[in-house]
Amino acid sequence: MQEADLSFLEDSFKKYYFNHFDLIKVPERTSEREFGYQKFNSGMTRHIPIKDDKELHLMLMQNIPSDVYCSNAYYTFPSLPMNEKDWKEADLIFDIDAKDLNLSCREGHTISICNECNKVSKTLTQCSKCNSSKLEKKSVPCKNCIDASKIEVEKLSQVLIDDLAITKENIQVFFSGNEGFHVYVYNSQFQEIGSRERSELTDYISLRGAIPETFGMRRHKQDRAALPDFNEKGWRGRFSKQIFGSRSKRSKIITELLANGYSSFQKTLDDVSENIGVKIDPNVTMDIHRIFRLPGSINSKSGLTKLFCDDLTKFDPYVEASFLSDDTVEIIANCPIEFKLKNKKFGPYINEKVTVPTFAAVYMICKKLARIA
Amino acid sequence: MLELGTDELAKYPFLEGAGKFLKEKGFPLSQFGTDPDLKSVVDKAYHRLKVSTKGGIYKSEIIDGEASDTAREKEIFSFLLAIVLIKLSGMHTLVKRFALAEARRAENHLEKDLGKASDKSKIDLAIRIIYDLFNIEVTKEDEFFKIPVSDYLKHSIDFHEREWKLVNRHVENGKVLLTPDKTVRLIRKELGTYITSKITNAPTPPMIPGLENIVNELTSIGKALTPSYTITTGEYPPCIKHAIEILEKGENLPHSGRFMLATFLLSKGQTIQQIAPLFKNAPDYNPRVTLYQLNHLAGTSGSGTQYSCPSCEKLKTQSLCFPIPACDNIINPLQFGRKKK
Ligand code: SF4
Ligand SMILES: [Zn+2]
Ligand SMILES: [Zn+2]
Numbered sequence: 266m267q268e269a270d271l272s273f274l275e276d277s278f279k280k281y282y283f284n285h286f287d288l289i290k291v292p293e294r295t296s297e298r299e300f301g302y303q304k305f306n307s308g309m310t311r312h313i314p315i316k317d318d319k320e321l322h323l324m325l326m327q328n329i330p331s332d333v334y335c336s337n338a339y340y341t342f343p344s345l346p347m348n349e350k351d352w353k354e355a356d357l358i359f360d361i362d363a364k365d366l367n368l369s370c371r372e373g374h375t376i377s378i379c380n381e382c383n384k385v386s387k388t389l390t391q392c393s394k395c396n397s398s399k400l401e402k403k404s405v406p407c408k409n410c411i412d413a414s415k416i417e418v419e420k421l422s423q424v425l426i427d428d429l430a431i432t433k434e435n436i437q438v439f440f441s442g443n444e445g446f447h448v449y450v451y452n453s454q455f456q457e458i459g460s461r462e463r464s465e466l467t468d469y470i471s472l473r474g475a476i477p478e479t480f481g482m483r484r485h486k487q488d489r490a491a492l493p494d495f496n497e498k499g500w501r502g503r504f505s506k507q508i509f510g511s512r513s514k515r516s517k518i519i520t521e522l523l524a525n526g527y528s529s530f531q532k533t534l535d536d537v538s539e540n541i542g543v544k545i546d547p548n549v550t551m552d553i554h555r556i557f558r559l560p561g562s563i564n565s566k567s568g569l570t571k572l573f574c575d576d577l578t579k580f581d582p583y584v585e586a587s588f589l590s591d592d593t594v595e596i597i598a599n600c601p602i603e604f605k606l607k608n609k610k611f612g613p614y615i616n617e618k619v620t621v622p623t624f625a626a627v628y629m630i631c632k633k634l635a636r637i638a
Numbered sequence: 639m640l641e642l643g644t645d646e647l648a649k650y651p652f653l654e655g656a657g658k659f660l661k662e663k664g665f666p667l668s669q670f671g672t673d674p675d676l677k678s679v680v681d682k683a684y685h686r687l688k689v690s691t692k693g694g695i696y697k698s699e700i701i702d703g704e705a706s707d708t709a710r711e712k713e714i715f716s717f718l719l720a721i722v723l724i725k726l727s728g729m730h731t732l733v734k735r736f737a738l739a740e741a742r743r744a745e746n747h748l749e750k751d752l753g754k755a756s757d758k759s760k761i762d763l764a765i766r767i768i769y770d771l772f773n774i775e776v777t778k779e780d781e782f783f784k785i786p787v788s789d790y791l792k793h794s795i796d797f798h799e800r801e802w803k804l805v806n807r808h809v810e811n812g813k814v815l816l817t818p819d820k821t822v823r824l825i826r827k828e829l830g831t832y833i834t835s836k837i838t839n840a841p842t843p844p845m846i847p848g849l850e851n852i853v854n855e856l857t858s859i860g861k862a863l864t865p866s867y868t869i870t871t872g873e874y875p876p877c878i879k880h881a882i883e884i885l886e887k888g889e890n891l892p893h894s895g896r897f898m899l900a901t902f903l904l905s906k907g908q909t910i911q912q913i914a915p916l917f918k919n920a921p922d923y924n925p926r927v928t929l930y931q932l933n934h935l936a937g938t939s940g941s942g943t944q945y946s947c948p949s950c951e952k953l954k955t956q957s958l959c960f961p962i963p964a965c966d967n968i969i970n971p972l973q974f975g976r977k978k979k
Contacts, residue, residue, distance in 0.1 A: 429787060430812025454788040462791035469804040479806040498810045
C-alpha cells in the first residue's frame with residue numbers, strides 16, 4: 266500500500282475512534298482479558314492489559330490501530346506470555362462467514378487480484394494477464410450472502426437455546442465487519458471446557474460425525490419404531506422435519522429408508538447434515554487462546570465496524586455498519602463489479618479516477634481495489 | 639463424605655469409610671501375619687490380586703443382600719490387605735492391574751445399583767459416589783440419567799468410538815441422557831485412576847512377619863509383568879505420547895493410532911523388536927499379528943514399501959492430534975522438537 270493510502274486510512278480510522286467512543290467499550294471483567302492490536306503495515310502487538318474504557322480509548326488515540334482485538338478467555342495474568350497467563354475460562358464464540366457457505370452468488374461478486382502482476386479481474390481461477398494461479402480474492406457486499414449468514418445465526422441460536430439450554434440473554438450477535446457474524450455465548454456451563462471439548466461441541470452443532478444408529482437405523486434387526494418423530498427434541502426432531510416434510514409422508518419414507526439399507530442411510534444423513542447442520546468455523550470455536558476483533562472497532566479488511574446486532578432480521582450491515590464520513594475524496598478505482606454501500610451504488614470502475622465519499626474510498630482501498638489519486 | 643454400611647463398603651471398598659472400618663474393628667496389621675483365623679482373609683487378598691494380574695476380575699461370593707456380616711467384612715478386609723501386599727511387594731505393575739480390575743468390579747456394582755428402579759436408596763448412593771468422586775451431577779429422570787453436557791464432554795473426550803461423540807447422544811436442555819451402563823462407562827477410566835492414586839498414596843507399612851512368602855511371590859509375578867525395556871516419551875509430540883499412554887493403560891487404540899505410532903517409532907530408528915511389546919497391553923493383542931503388521935509397515939515384508947508417518951493434518955481428522963504450542967509450524971509429528979527457522 267502506498268504512503269498516501271496509509272495516511273488516508275489512518276486519518277479516517279482516527280476520526281472514527283474519536284467520534285465513536287460510545288460504540289467502543291471494554292467487555293466485562295476487563296482486567297482478566299488480553300488485548301491486542303495491529304497498526305497499519307506492521308505486526309501484531311499482543312498481551313496488553315487494559316483496565317477500563319478510558320485506557321482503551323487512550324490506546325486507540327495513541328496508536329490508531331488498523332485492528333483491535335480482545336480475548337474471549339479470562340486469565341489471572343493476561344499480560345504475561347501465553348503459557349504463564351493462567352487460563353481460567355473462556356466465553357464460547359462462533360464464527361459464521363459467508364465465504365464458508367458455498368453460495369452460488371459468490372462468484373458473481375468476487376474479484377481477484379493477481380499476486381504476481383497485480384491484475385484485477387473477475388476471472389477467479391487464473392490471472393488473465395500472466396496466467397499465475399496465485400490470486401487474492403476480494404468479495405464486495407452481497408445481500409444474499411448476508412441473508413444466508415443470518416439463517417445460519419438463527420439455526421445456531423436454536424440449537425444453543427433448545428439443546429444446550431443457553432438463555433437468550435446470554436447470546437450476543439455481532440456483525441463481523443466484513444461478511445459474517447460472530448456469536449458470543451456468556452455464562453454458560455461451557456465456560457471452563459477446553460479446546461478438544463469445544464471442538465466436539467462444534468461437531469454437535471454442525472451435525473458432523475453422526476451415525477445412522479443415532480437416528481434409529483441399524484445394520485441388522487431393523488426397527489421402525491426406533492426412527493425419529495417430529496415432536497422429538499434435538500437433532501432427531503430436526504432430522505424428522507427435514508426428511509419427512511409432513512406427518513403424512515413419514516410412514517412411507519421410513520419404509521423407503523429401511524429398504525435402502527444402512528450405507529444409504531449414512532449418505533442421506535450426510536446430505537441432511539449439509540443442509541440442517543449449522544455452518545460454523547470449528548477452528549475459531551476450539552481456539553481458547555485467540556484474540557477476537559473487539560466489538561465497536563473497525564475491520565481493516567473493509568473499513569466497516571464490528572457491530573452488535575440488536576435486531577438481526579432487520580439488520581443491514583452495508584447501511585448500518587459504515588460510520589465513516591461522507592466527505593468526498595479522489596481515488597483511482599479498479600473495481601470491476603458494482604456494489605452498494607449506505608444505499609449508494611458504486612462502480613464498476615475500470616482503472617479510473619473517480620470522486621467518492623470517504624466510506625466508499627476506505628472500503629475499496631481496504632480491499633486493495635483503489636488508491637488515493 | 640458418605641455414611642456407608644458394610645454392604646456398600648463391600649461393593650466399594652475404595653471409599654473413605656473402609657479404612658476407618660478396619661480401625662474400628664481393632665485389627666492391627668501384624669495380626670494378619672499370624673492369626674490363623676485371619677488366614678482366610680490373607681488368602682482372599684492374594685487370590686484377588688492374582689486374578690487381577692491375569693487380567694481377570696475377582697468374583698466375590700457375596701450376592702447382594704444375601705451375605706452375612708462376616709462375609710462382608712472379609713470382603714472389605716481382603717481389599718485393604720491386597721493394597722498392603724502390593725505396597726510391600728513394591729511392584730508398580732501390580733498397582734495398575736489391580737486398580738483396573740477393581741474399577742471394573744465397582745463399575746458392575748454401580749451399574750446394577752443405578753439400574754435398580756425399585757430401590758431409590760441404591761440409586762442415590764451410586765449417584766452420590768459419582769458426584770463425590772468425579773464431581774459429575776447426575777440426575778435421574780424416568781429410566782435415564784442426565785448429565786450436564788459440559789461434564790459429559792470432559793469425561794468422554796478420550797473415547798474413540800463414534801457412538802460417544804456428543805452428536806450421537808440424546809441431548810436435551812443442556813443435558814445428555816444416558817442409560818445406567820453408559821453412565822458408568824463414562825467414569826470407568828477415572829475410577830481406575832482414582833483407585834490407582836489411592837494405592838499410590840497409601841503408606842508402605844513395615845514387612846508383616848508371616849507374610850514374607852506371599853510378598854515375595856507377588857514381587858516375582860510383578861517382575862514377570864514388567865516389560866524388559868521402556869520407551870522414553872521425553873521428546874515425543876503429544877499425539878505419540880497420547881497413543882503410548884492409551885496402550886499402557888490397556889485401552890483400545892484405533893487402527894489409525896497404531897499405524898501412526900508404529901510408523902513414527904520406525905522412522906525414529908526403533909526396531910520392530912523394540913516396538914512390538916508396546917502393543918502387549920492392547921485388549922486384542924496377538925503377538926504374531928502384531929509382528930506381521932510391523933514388518934509390513936517397516937517394509938521388511940510384503941511389498942517392501944516403508945510406510946511413513948501421517949501428516950499432522952491427517953492425524954487431526956483422525957482425532958489423534960492434541961497440539962501444544964511446540965507443534966506450531968510443523969506439518970508432521972516427525973518434525974516435532976526440531977529447531978524452527
Ligand atoms: S500437531 Fe502434529 S505433532 Fe502436534 S500433536 Fe498434532 S499431530 Fe502430533
Ligand atoms: Zn498476473
Ligand atoms: Zn453473495
